[in-house]
Amino acid sequence: MALHSDNLLLFLAVLDHGSFSAAARALGRVPSAVSMAIAQLEAELDLQLFERSTRDVRPTEVARALEPEARQLVAGLRRLQTHALTLHQGLERRLTLAIAPELLSAPWSEPLARLAAEFPALEVDVLSAPQTAVLQMLHEGEIDLALMFERFGFNEREAFQEFASEVLVAVVAPQHPVAAAGRARLRLEELVEQRQIAVARRDAGGDDPRVLLSRKLWRTDSHLASLSLVQAGLGWAFLPRRMVAPLLAAGSLLQIEFENASNEVRLWVDVVWLKDRALGLGARRFIELMNESRS
Incomplete structure (x- = not known):
């Protein structure tokens, strides 16, 4: 077969460097071997690819016509070789992430872009679901990694890496009695009897006591x-600042100010995986990139 990877590389090297000797230096070969290989290729194709002179070689119109496809073939071969190598090193075919919807604007897309640049053959699925559902998908093996808010408590099966933080602020609607009373500031204990809307487990296990204040929940x-x-x-709530900032600016939500405590609670955002399930190369590298994004 006339065309194969080695003589395609020789053909393109001569095109790029303008002479057999320069192509030979670039490829670490002797000029006579390059010249003979090109001559043999021309004979097998029954086409003249280069016009020779004493100083250099010039590509013919035939060579220029073959050049684009030759470059595509060589680039495709290199991608295939890279993909085969990464598969050998443990690259998974597909990486599946699930993200709590409140965190879709968190800084995870840039690390994912860097991952795609490093492993262009890796397929990635990004899902969004409530945090409880994300955690369930992780434990049932439907996803590889979960991006979620930190949780109060610890599960021995899980490993995690912090990569960002989010500030929760206490907010209420303008028509709520707390806002309608017209007071600019409240004491924290005054909200104990006001209904609180909270992201919390129904069994009340593993909830963060910093954000559960009311007796009416x-x-x-x-x-x-x-x-x-x-x-x-229907109530007041601690909600992510990035989520409510436009509503606060528009006046459709009000931030509750406290006389005796901070209005803010800072939660870490984690990427979570299971210790007993081996991660592929892509997942491991994504965790590293998420950690690097903190700096």
Whole structure:
């Protein structure tokens, strides 16, 4: 067969360097071997690829016509070789991430872009679901990595890496009695008897006591669901600042100010995986990139 990877590389090297000797230096070969290989290729194709002179070689129109496809073939071969090498090193075919919807604007897309540049053959699925559902998918083996808020408590099966933080602020709708009273500041204990809308487990296990203050509690599985209930005037809530900032600016939500405590609670955002399930090369590298993004 006339065309194969070695003589395609020789053909392109002569095109790029303008002479057999320069191509030979670039490839670490002797000029006579390059010249003979090109001559043999021309004979097998029954086509003249280069016009020879005493000083250099010039590509013919035939060579220029073959050049684009030759470059595509060589580039494809290099991608195939790279993919085969990464598979040998443990690259998975597909990486599946699940993200709590409140964190879709968190800084995870740049590390993912860097991962795609390093492993262009890796397929990636990105899902979004409430945090409880994300955690369930992780434990049932449906996803490789989960991006979620830190949780109060610890599961021995899980490993995690912090990569960002989010500030929760106490907010309420303008029509809520707390806001309608017209007071600019409240004492924290005054909210104990006011209904709180909170992202919390139904069994009340593993919840963060910093964000559960009220004796009257409505539970949801996501901050988005909590936001809808707060906007309806059904209670107050701690919600991510990035989520509510436009609503606060528009006046459709109000931030509750406390006389005796901070209005803010800072939560870490984690990438979580299971210790007893081996991670592929792509997942491991993504965790490294997420950690690097903190600096």
